[in-house]
Amino acid sequence: MGKRKENSTNMQNEKVIIGGCDLTYAVCMIGGRWKLLILCKLENGKLRFSELRNRINGITERMLTLQLRELEKEGLLKRTVYPEVPPRVDYELTEIAKELVPIWSQLSDWGGKHRKLMNTPYVG
Amino acid sequence: MGKRKENSTNMQNEKVIIGGCDLTYAVCMIGGRWKLLILCKLENGKLRFSELRNRINGITERMLTLQLRELEKEGLLKRTVYPEVPPRVDYELTEIAKELVPIWSQLSDWGGKHRKLMNTPYVG
DNA sequence: TATGGTACGAACAAATTTGTAAGTAATGGG
């Protein structure tokens, strides 16, 4: 993301809400457009930047970079840079991120159920 | 929210992601700034508009209305209007929304744990 | 010397979400 204004009402509200609700706090961490997709790709192990880019349809390098940076800052993934040329960097889930996996799967099931209920097509 | 441009890249990306990932789909439904707060307040039963407004610190009537409308459209809550004057309207969780509750509680626990790990203060 | 691959960064623009400040309808009570 870009920088945020420290004292906007928007920012203040976010702080207050996140500060007082673990649930909203948790959902905010994974709320970016591409974050869950990235995390899911990493469920089975490390991937490098270009592998992520290639597996995620439609993401731009900028977006991938931004979301990776945030996830790293939030402690959800670990970035490893290898001193090689051309550069090689890979990403993997942290322990705390791995603890989310079973919860995701429940949420995902719920999503599938809700989708059927609402008759929203799944385009796998 | 306001109307969205039907064919922006933004919109297209969202469609594709949501269409192909039940998890992202699920998280999107509860992703609005105030949505989880609203849903949480309704965990123990119906509340009317003004009760929600009074229980949620900092929300404006406009935001409350917007988020309620979306949640209703998404099938997460049921709106009941009583033909009285002054108007009376109340909101309650739908069955499918109630099924989220146990998942929330896990997510919330995770959030609390993560918060400690990151040393982010909880301001209850 | 020119080229190519990798993982970004910067400047800018468009889209979307959130917030501000009003105003509305209907009706009972004074």
Added chain:
DNA sequence: CCCATTACTTACAAATTTGTTCGTACCATA
């Protein structure tokens, strides 16, 4: 007639997120 109450709506503005288009460093290889 005037006012209060409730659950909104509308027009507008500010903030934030997302997307587009470039450009960079590094060194091995041709």
